[in-house]
Amino acid sequence: MIHHRVRLVLALLAVLAVALAPASELQAQAGKGTIKIATQSPLSGGQAALGEGIKLGAQLAIERMKGTLEKQGFKVDFVPFDDQAKPDVGVANSKNIIADKDILAIIGHLNSGVAIPSSEVYKEVSLVMISPANTNPVVTDRGYPNVNRVCGRDDIQGVVGSEFAHATMKAKSVYIIHDKTPYGQGVAEFFKADAEKKGLKVLGFEGTEEKSNFDPIITPMKAKNPDVIYFGGIYDQGAPFFKQAREKGVKGKFLGPDGMDSSDLTKIAGKAVVGMHYTSAAGPASALPKAKAFSEEFKKKFGKNPEPYAAEAYDAATIAIKAIEAAAKGGKVPSREDVATAVRKAKLPNGITGDIEFDAKGDRKKALYFVLQVANEDPGKWGDNKIVKQLTIAAPAAAKK
Amino acid sequence: MDVELLIGIFPQVLLDGIILGFMYALIALGYTMVYGVLEFINFAHSEIFIVGAFVGVEVMLGLKSVGLLEGLPWPVVLILVLLAGMAGSGLLAVAVERVAYRPLRNAPRLIPLISAIGISFFLQDMIRLFESLWRNAFNLVYPTLDVLNLRFELTETMDVSVKSLVVIVGALLMLWALHLIVNRTKVGTAIRAVAEDQAAASLMGIDVNRIISLTFLIGGAMGGAAGVLFGVQYGLINPYSGFIPGLKAFTAAVLGGIGNIPGAMVGGLVLGLLEAFAASYLSLLTGGAFGAEYKDILAFSLLILILIFRPKGLLGEVVRERA
Numbered sequence: 222m223i224h225h226r227v228r229l230v231l232a233l234l235a236v237l238a239v240a241l242a243p244a245s246e247l248q249a250q251a252g253k254g255t256i257k258i259a260t261q262s263p264l265s266g267g268q269a270a271l272g273e274g275i276k277l278g279a280q281l282a283i284e285r286m287k288g289t290l291e292k293q294g295f296k297v298d299f300v301p302f303d304d305q306a307k308p309d310v311g312v313a314n315s316k317n318i319i320a321d322k323d324i325l326a327i328i329g330h331l332n333s334g335v336a337i338p339s340s341e342v343y344k345e346v347s348l349v350m351i352s353p354a355n356t357n358p359v360v361t362d363r364g365y366p367n368v369n370r371v372c373g374r375d376d377i378q379g380v381v382g383s384e385f386a387h388a389t390m391k392a393k394s395v396y397i398i399h400d401k402t403p404y405g406q407g408v409a410e411f412f413k414a415d416a417e418k419k420g421l422k423v424l425g426f427e428g429t430e431e432k433s434n435f436d437p438i439i440t441p442m443k444a445k446n447p448d449v450i451y452f453g454g455i456y457d458q459g460a461p462f463f464k465q466a467r468e469k470g471v472k473g474k475f476l477g478p479d480g481m482d483s484s485d486l487t488k489i490a491g492k493a494v495v496g497m498h499y500t501s502a503a504g505p506a507s508a509l510p511k512a513k514a515f516s517e518e519f520k521k522k523f524g525k526n527p528e529p530y531a532a533e534a535y536d537a538a539t540i541a542i543k544a545i546e547a548a549a550k551g552g553k554v555p556s557r558e559d560v561a562t563a564v565r566k567a568k569l570p571n572g573i574t575g576d577i578e579f580d581a582k583g584d585r586k587k588a589l590y591f592v593l594q595v596a597n598e599d600p601g602k603w604g605d606n607k608i609v610k611q612l613t614i615a616a617p618a619a620a621k622k
Numbered sequence: 623m624d625v626e627l628l629i630g631i632f633p634q635v636l637l638d639g640i641i642l643g644f645m646y647a648l649i650a651l652g653y654t655m656v657y658g659v660l661e662f663i664n665f666a667h668s669e670i671f672i673v674g675a676f677v678g679v680e681v682m683l684g685l686k687s688v689g690l691l692e693g694l695p696w697p698v699v700l701i702l703v704l705l706a707g708m709a710g711s712g713l714l715a716v717a718v719e720r721v722a723y724r725p726l727r728n729a730p731r732l733i734p735l736i737s738a739i740g741i742s743f744f745l746q747d748m749i750r751l752f753e754s755l756w757r758n759a760f761n762l763v764y765p766t767l768d769v770l771n772l773r774f775e776l777t778e779t780m781d782v783s784v785k786s787l788v789v790i791v792g793a794l795l796m797l798w799a800l801h802l803i804v805n806r807t808k809v810g811t812a813i814r815a816v817a818e819d820q821a822a823a824s825l826m827g828i829d830v831n832r833i834i835s836l837t838f839l840i841g842g843a844m845g846g847a848a849g850v851l852f853g854v855q856y857g858l859i860n861p862y863s864g865f866i867p868g869l870k871a872f873t874a875a876v877l878g879g880i881g882n883i884p885g886a887m888v889g890g891l892v893l894g895l896l897e898a899f900a901a902s903y904l905s906l907l908t909g910g911a912f913g914a915e916y917k918d919i920l921a922f923s924l925l926i927l928i929l930i931f932r933p934k935g936l937l938g939e940v941v942r943e944r945a
Contacts, residue, residue, distance in 0.1 A: 265750075265760070266760055267760055267761055267860060269760055401915065425905065425910070426910060426913070427905060427914050428914075428915045429913075429914055429915055430915070432858070432860075432863070433852070433856040433857075433858060433859070433863055434642065434855075434856050435856075436638040436641070436642070436898065437635070437638055437897070437898050437900075437901030437902045437917065438901065438902075438914050440634045440635055440638055440902050441627075441631055441902050441903075441905070441906055443634075443779075444627055444630055444631045444634075444779050445627070457761060460858070461856065461857055464857055464858075465856070465857065468771050468783065469773075469781075469783070470773055470775075470781060485761070488763065489761060489763050489857075489858055491763075491766065
């Protein structure tokens with residue numbers, strides 16, 4: 222019996238030693254401290270395809286770029302958070318994020334409705350947020366020094382859409398549906414305002430949170446027979462809406478904002494959306510000269526094609542790392558304020574999505590806007606979607622109220 | 623206001639409402655049957671309903687992968703899928719009763735209610751876990767059979783698709799079969815006896831536990847059939863899709879008079895129609911001031927009004943007073 226106990230104690234000690242060893246090793250490696258970069262995007266739920274792309278894009282950038290910081294003796298960690306595309310979850314995560322002093326930058330979110338309240342939390346501690354995908358004007362119009370984005374804005378994207386509907390699709394009338402979120406309703410309102418200015422007839426403007434049964438919205442819409450139907454929202458709602466509309470015999474052409482830009486759109490809606498147009502603030506690989514190499518590397522590492530905004534997330538994470546390097550010149554872990562200042566001043570002349578420079582309120586000085594057309598009902602061929610139109614537009618200088 | 627348009631879309635809205643109403647009615651049966659027998663609300667029924675939809679889509683995708691989806695005649699495919707969905711949901715309902723409700727049958731009334739809510743969350747996340755591991759997907763799409771999307775133009779503003787007819791005919795057949803089972807068979811008599819008085823029924827030689835399991839089986843199977851029809855009609859499901867229709871169907875059951883089988887059908891139809899009319903007409907009638915998003919507010923306000931004047935539901939007087 223005694224032998225057994227001794228053996229047990231020895232075994233326990235051995236286990237403890239094994240458990241502790243890597244920890245002490247890590248501490249030695251960490252030397253000057255740990256730097257963490259976090260992402261926040263929906264990793265579960267209906268919009269996970271895009272959210273996962275943001276996470277993986279940022280992860281790829283951090284793994285490739287962290288060498289310099291590690292040589293200086295820092296330990297660089299990547300921490301992904303799942304905001305579930307819900308504002309309350311995003312804010313709860315943000316509270317955890319600001320409590321972890323090692324986190325120096327956030328790449329996120331996917332949804333403006335989540336980014337806006339979450340960035341209020343980051344602002345309390347001047348933690349920098351670089352958004353790959355939040356296009357609602359309010360995100361930067363609040364003028365926070367810690368909030369930046371590498372994508373375009375909905376007040377321009379909406380106009381790009383209505384201009385396309387008017388000039389290229391030759392529409393006389395439009396019917397607008399939105400998802401009642403700051404993003405979807407926001408872009409739909411910009412679309413509507415400009416469409417009215419151009420003399421298009423707006424036959425309907427409806428918000429809905431419905432995800433499955435669109436019958437009662439489609440029936441009056443079909444009776445009014447609009448030339449173009451615009452859905453301001455995200456593909457998990459847009460796809461079943463478009464599919465049911467076609468099945469019920471709606472003849473108008475479909476148009477949407479960048480929320481439609483995911484292979485899941487064709488996965489859900491199939492041939493109903495082939496030929497439809499969508500505007501985007503993130504171009505496909507073919508549009509961006511450097512993006513091809515990125516796609517290949519992404520595919521090799523993660524075994525799938527990068528979703529839209531993965532390249533933006535890659536660029537955002539690259540900027541974050543460069544800014545931390547710049548702020549860490551003294552060989553110490555920089556403060557969050559210093560990182561935020563460095564990000565605002567950062568220049569990325571050869572990013573995957575082009576030249577990136579921020580203006581005084583954190584908008585990209587020159588953002589890219591595209592109009593694309595769905596080419597094929599096979600979701601694997603989402604990358605084949607053709608660019609119909611490409612524009613580079615500067616963000617409006619003054620904050621609009 | 624465009625009066626011509628208002629009148630023009632009327633038949634189509636009526637049809638939309640009827641389809642939705644039958645769907646609610648089928649789900650509401652699960653709530654009302656269990657309430658009739660046990661006087662308890664099975665809040666897990668919304669998940670039992672959506673499990674039917676998931677079993678259905680898995681069978682369809684399975685058939686598709688072996689090439690039988692196009693190979694078999696479409697009514698055979700539909701019947702197979704319906705039967706699978708009904709079996710899946712029915713058996714699940716029986717299992718849930720056995721595990722989560724039977725041990726609590728003599729506990730205070732609120733305890734099994736909490737257990738039901740727990741099971742509801744548990745099932746939601748189990749479906750999500752299973753589908754993420756099995757298909758790495760959150761949204762599942764019902765494969766389309768082209769014949770189901772064929773439409774018959776009845777008037778300029780009204781048409782009906784084959785799948786809408788499938789939903790209506792399917793729901794009517796289910797309701798008719800249920801009516802026969804409950805009112806014309808020995809088993810049905812036993813179910814009604816247990817609902818009337820469990821102790822007396824067991825003295826008459828009825829195995830109460832078996833009859834309660836059977837009630838869950840039938841209610842669950844109706845829910846599963848509704849799940850398959852829901853998937854066929856609207857095309858897209860996710861693990862949380864069952865929650866809202868479940869809640870509405872529960873409301874329909876209360877509206878019709880909970881515990882009352884014809885009441886569930888009436889309640890379902892009334893709620894479906896209210897919802898469809900509210901959603902389609904609100905923005906037309908108010909000039910866009912109130913949109914389709916207010917449909918639930920209008921539908922539920924009317925519901926409160928009805929319940930103020932008929933607290934026991936539309937067919938409430940049929941419910942037996944019980945000690």
